[in-house]
Amino acid sequence: MTTTQNRPTVRRSETSLITAADLPPHGHFVNGTFQGGQEAEAFDIVDPATEALIARVPNGAAADVENAVQAALAAKAAWGRLLPKARSEVLHAIADRIAENAEVLVRLEAANTGKPISAARDDVDGTVDTFRFMAGALRATTSMAAGNYAEDHLSLILREPLGVVGVVTPWNYPLLMAAWKLAPILAAGNTVVIKPSEQTPLSTLKLAELIADLIPAGVLNVVTGLGPVVGAGLTAHPDVDMIALTGSVNSGKAVARGAAESLKRVHLELGGKAPVVVFEDADLAETAAALRVASFYNTGQECGAACRILVQESVAEEFIGHLTREVEAIVVGDPGAGEDVEVGPVVSKAHFDRVAGFLERAAADGVRAAAGGAVLEGSGYFVAPTVLVDVPEGAECAREEIFGPVVTVETFATEEEAVRRANDTRLGLAASVWTESGRRGHDVAARLDAGTVWVNAHLVLANEVPWGGFKGSGYGRDLSIYALDDYSRTKHVMHNHAR
Numbered sequence: 001m002t003t004t005q006n007r008p009t010v011r012r013s014e015t016s017l018i019t020a021a022d023l024p025p026h027g028h029f030v031n032g033t034f035q036g037g038q039e040a041e042a043f044d045i046v047d048p049a050t051e052a053l054i055a056r057v058p059n060g061a062a063a064d065v066e067n068a069v070q071a072a073l074a075a076k077a078a079w080g081r082l083l084p085k086a087r088s089e090v091l092h093a094i095a096d097r098i099a100e101n102a103e104v105l106v107r108l109e110a111a112n113t114g115k116p117i118s119a120a121r122d123d124v125d126g127t128v129d130t131f132r133f134m135a136g137a138l139r140a141t142t143s144m145a146a147g148n149y150a151e152d153h154l155s156l157i158l159r160e161p162l163g164v165v166g167v168v169t170p171w172n173y174p175l176l177m178a179a180w181k182l183a184p185i186l187a188a189g190n191t192v193v194i195k196p197s198e199q200t201p202l203s204t205l206k207l208a209e210l211i212a213d214l215i216p217a218g219v220l221n222v223v224t225g226l227g228p229v230v231g232a233g234l235t236a237h238p239d240v241d242m243i244a245l246t247g248s249v250n251s252g253k254a255v256a257r258g259a260a261e262s263l264k265r266v267h268l269e270l271g272g273k274a275p276v277v278v279f280e281d282a283d284l285a286e287t288a289a290a291l292r293v294a295s296f297y298n299t300g301q302e303c304g305a306a307c308r309i310l311v312q313e314s315v316a317e318e319f320i321g322h323l324t325r326e327v328e329a330i331v332v333g334d335p336g337a338g339e340d341v342e343v344g345p346v347v348s349k350a351h352f353d354r355v356a357g358f359l360e361r362a363a364a365d366g367v368r369a370a371a372g373g374a375v376l377e378g379s380g381y382f383v384a385p386t387v388l389v390d391v392p393e394g395a396e397c398a399r400e401e402i403f404g405p406v407v408t409v410e411t412f413a414t415e416e417e418a419v420r421r422a423n424d425t426r427l428g429l430a431a432s433v434w435t436e437s438g439r440r441g442h443d444v445a446a447r448l449d450a451g452t453v454w455v456n457a458h459l460v461l462a463n464e465v466p467w468g469g470f471k472g473s474g475y476g477r478d479l480s481i482y483a484l485d486d487y488s489r490t491k492h493v494m495h496n497h498a499r
Contacts, residue, residue, distance in 0.1 A: 007372070007374060007376060007384050008328075008330065008331075008332045008372075008376070008384055008385070009332070010332050010333055010334070010376055010378060010380065010382050011331065011332065011333030011334070011337040011338065011341060012333065012334055012337060012378075013333075013334050013335075013336030013337040015336060016111070016336070017107040017108075017110055017111040017117075017335060017336045018054070018104075018107050018108055018111045022104050022107060022108055022206075023054075023055050023108075023202065023206075024202060024205035024206040024208070024209045025205075025209060026055075026056070026057070026058070027058060028058055028060060028064055028067075028068065028221075028222060028223045028224060029205060029208035029209070029212070029220070029221060029222040030064070030067050030068045030071050030221050030222075030223070031067075031068075031071035031217045031218045031221065032212060032216075032217030032218065033212075033217075034208075034209070035067075036058065041058070041059040041061075042056040042057060042058055042059055043056065043057065043059050043198060044056055045057060045112060045199070045200075045201070045202060046348070046349075047111055047112075047114070048113070048114035048344075048345040048346065048347050048348060048380060048381045049114045049334035049335060049336075049344060049345050049379075049380045049381075049382075050334065050379055050380055051349075051379050051380060051381075054111060054112065054202070055202065057198075057201055057202075057205070057224045058224055058225070059198075059224070059225050059226065059229075060195075060223045060224055060225025060226075060229060060230045061225070061229065062229065062233050064223050064225070064230070065193070065223055065229075065230055065233035065234060065237065066233075066237075068193040068221035068222075068223045069164060069166075069193055069221075069234070069237050069239050069240060070239075071217070071218035071221055072164045072191040072192060072193050072218055072219070072221055073163075073164055073191075073218075073239050074218050075191045075216055075217065075218030075219045076161070076163050076164055076190065076191045078216065079161075079186075079189060079190075079191055079216060079219050080160070080161040080163075080189040080190070080191075081189075082189070084138050084139045084141075085139060087138060087186065087187060087189065088135045088136070088138055088139050088187075089135075090186070090214060090215060091131050091132075091134055091135035091138070091183065091186065091187060092131070092132065092135045093211075093214045094131050094211050094214055094215075095128045095129075095131035095132045095135065097210050097211050097214060098124065098127055098128050098131065098207070098210070098211075099128050101210050102121075102124045102125075102128075104206070105120075105124045105127075105175060105203055105206060105207070106120045106121050106123075106124050107120075108202050108203050108206055109123055109124070109174065109175050109202075109203045110335035110336070110344075111202075111335065112174070112200045112201075112202045112203065113171065113172070113174065113200050113344075113347060114299070114334070114335060114344040114345040114346070114347060114380070114381070115298050115299065115301075115335060115344050116333075116335055116341040116342060116343070116344050117335050117336070117338075117339060117341070118339055118341070118342075119297065119298050120335065123173060123175050123176040124175065126176050126179070126461075127175050127176055127178075127179040129463055130176070130179040130180060130183045130463055130479070131179060131183045133183070133463035133464070133479075134183035134184050134186075134187040134483075134484070135183075135187065137187065137480075137481050137484060138187035138188065138484065141159055141481070141484060142481075143157045143159060143490070144157055150494070151498075152496060152497055152498035153494050153495065153496055153497070153498075154494065154495045154497055155492060155493070155494050156492070156493045156494075156495070157490055157491070157492060157493075158490070158491040158492075158493060159488050159489070159490055159491075160189070160488060160489050160490075160491055161188055161189030161190045161487075161488060161489075162188070162190050162241040162242050162265065162487060162488060162489055163190060163191070163239075163241035163242075164190065164191050164192070164193065164239055164240050164241050164242075165181075165185045165190045165191070165192050165193075165240070165241065165242045165243070165244060165487060166192075166193050166194075166195075166234030166235065166237070166240045166242070166243045166244070167181045167182070167185070167192055167193070167194040167195065167234075167243075167244050167245070168194075168195050168227065168231045168234070168243070168244070168245040168246070168247060168251070168255070169181065169194065169195070169196050169197060169204070169245075169246055169247075170197055170246050170247045170248075171197035171199040171200040171347050171348075172298060172301040172302065172303075172347070172403075173298070174196055174197060174200040174201065174202075174203050174204055175203040175204065175207065177246045178194060178196065178203075178204045178207065180246070180467075180478045180479065180483075181194070181244050181246070181478070182194065182220065184478075184483035184484050184486070184487050185244070185487045186215075186219065186220070187484060187487075188484050188487040188488040189488070190241075190242075190487055190488075191218060191219045191220070191221075192219070192220055192221065193221045193222075193223060193234060193240070194220070194221070194222050194223075195222075195223055195224070195225065195227075195230045195231050195234065196222065196224060198224065198225060198226055198227075199347055199348055200347065201222075201224045204222055205222055205224070208220060208222045227251060227254075231245075231251070231254075231255070232254070232258055235254075235255050235258035235259050235264075236258050236261065236262070238262055240264060241264055241265065242264055242265035242266070242267065242487070243255055243258075243259050243264060243265070243266055243267070244266075244267035244268075244476070244486075244487075245266075245267070245268055245269070245270075246269040246270075246478075247269075247270065248270065248271055249270045249271050249426075249427075249472050249473075251270075252268040252270040252474055255268065256268065266475075266476075267474075267475070267476030267486055267487075268474030268475055268476060269303070269429075269467070269468055269469070269473070269474050269476065269478055270303070270427075270429075270469065270472065270473050270474040271303055271401045271403075271427055271429070271472070271473060272303040272304050272305070272401065272427050272428075272429030272430055272469065272473055273307060273308055273398075273399070273400070273401050273425050273427045274304055274305060274306055274307060274308060274429065274430040274431050274432070274450070274458070275308050275309075275310055275421075275422035275423075275425070275431045275432075275448070275450075276291065276294075276295075276306045276307075276308065276309045276310065276431070276432050276434070276458060277310050277412075277418050277419075277422055277431070277432070277433050277434065277444065277448075278309060278310065278311040278312065278315075278319060278434045279312050279415075279418075279433075279434060279435040279437075279440065280312040280314045280315045281435055281436045281437055281440075282315075282434035282435050282436060282456075283434075283436065284315060284318055284319045284322050285322050287319070287322075287434045287456075288319065288322035288323040288325075288326045289322075289326055290457065290458060291306050291309070291323060291326070291407070291458065292323075292326040292327065292329075292330065292342075293459070294306040294432075294457075294458035294459040295307060295309075295407045296327070296330060296342060296343055296385055296405050296407075297459060299343050299344050299345070299346055299383075299404065299405050300343075300402070300403065300404045300405040300406060300407075301346060301347060301351075301403050301404065302459070303401075303403075303429055303430075303473075304429055304430040304452070304458075304459055304467075305459065306407070306432060306458045306459065307401075307402065307406065307407050307408065308398055308407070308408055308410070308425075309323075309407055309408065309409045309410070310410050310411070310412050310418055310421060310422060311409060311410070311411055311412075312411070312412060312413070312418070313411040313412065313413055316409070316411045319409075320370055320387070320389055320409055323370075323371075323387055323407075323409070324370045324371045324387055327371040327372065327385045327386075327387050327407075328371050328385075330342045330343050330385045331343070332344075332376070332382060332384070332385065334380065343385055343405050344382075345380045345381040345382045345383075346381045346382075346383060346404050346405075347381070348381065349381060351381070351403070351404070352375065352381035352383065355375075355383050355402060355403070355404035355406065356375050356383070358396070358397055358400070358402045358404075358406065359373060359374065359375075359383075359386065359406070361396060361397075362388055362391075362395070362396070362397040365395065365396070366390065367388050367389070367390055367391055367395060367397060367408075368388070368389050368390045369386055369387065369388055369389075370387045370388070370389045370409075371384075371385065371386060371387040372384030372385050372386030372387065372405070372406075373386050373388070374386075383404055383405050383406070384405070385405045386405060386406040386407070387407055387409060388406065388407065388408045388409065389408075389409045391408045391409060391410045392410075393410065393421060395408070398410060399425065401427070415440070415444065418444075419444060419447050419448065422448055423447075423448065423449045425471075426471055426472040427469070427471060427472045427473045428449045428450045428451060428469050428470035428471035428472070428473050429450060429451055429452070429468075429469035429470075429473035430450050430451065430452045430453070430454075430458075430459075430469070431445075431448045431450040431452075431453045431454075432453065432454040432455070432456075432457065432458040433445050433448070433453065433454070433455050433456075434455075434456055435455070435456070441455040441456070442455075449470055449471065450469065450470060450473075451466075451467070451468045451469040451470055451473065452467060461479070462479075463479050463480065464479075464480055465479065465480050466478070466479055466480040466482040466483070467479045467480075468482075
């Protein structure tokens, strides 16, 4: 795909972010130790900025899943019986250990994913805060009051762990998404087997190494490998009480189908195609500056990214000018090339080709690149930060999740049209509204079919509030006390006290 716009230069680093000493031990983490896989197969972990080999990790087999599940099963009774105070202290100790080793985790995460060092640092900081929040929240759970709801019968509501939870995490936020799952799962008294993405498993394995002495053996287990073997094995296993996945819509469907056989609980945080509705009374320059971050953070590999912009036609030309200037100023580079790098490579050659395919088809369909619009030359999987305009309603690039440094801009005439088109998607994870009218902001936000809606902001998260979607974006909630609800069960105990 070609464009007349200036293409950014990729800033390169001369030194490696990590050394061999930074890498986690080779093997799956099962029952408190690193163990070699049951089969000799391994797969390569590649630096997406240089295409160099970083490490090799075991390609897990069914026997590895079985070993991990049995370890979690053996540990679940003792862990689940701990007082909330005791589990809270463990989670605080985990947070402390992560904070103490923040720099190696930042470098490892950046090297494995290609994300800018500032984004990797945000992820590690967020991981610490996630464990700290859940450490406090588990000591303050609420439920309906005990009382007589039937004559002479006292009702008590107990909250119990589910048991063994299987977790599958994605490649875009390997450490942070692990924390979003592990912290509430452990806080609620469950044990866990987690399968990180086969592309980015290093920080999850490193986390297991760092906290191995803080948790009883078997409470946390990590099995690396592929979804059709390890993920499917966890989903189908009769001793796994729940499966929690953050990933693609297709992965979510596969998990839901597999879990249906044993009727186990399912928690799905899937894709997004977040509409960004910009009204004519918005502060256009401020909106464009905010979207420079919200659209291109983590190289656009973010399920809540502000990737589909709907701007009122009366101000579209002015807004596109602001947005184009912001995007053309983005610093592109590998993670070690400076703290000011904003966009790195996409995660893999396969994903690079996928994003490039979207750009090529958009150009063939008459969509114009106001900025970027092409892959970048040289080593690594770099794509120019791109703004696509002249996008017709229903275009593939505005409908499908590209999951890269690409935003589309469509126009609308009326508020009713904006709401209709914003909701005309099978996904419903996030959205935002940009307006100086408080009444319009409240009203339009209430009419958008998404689990999180921001007004005059986008991609601002906090551990105190829930994250999760509607429609094809899945069900279940990460973060907040709602996550603790997802990973526990309620039991009603009724006592007959008639005399």
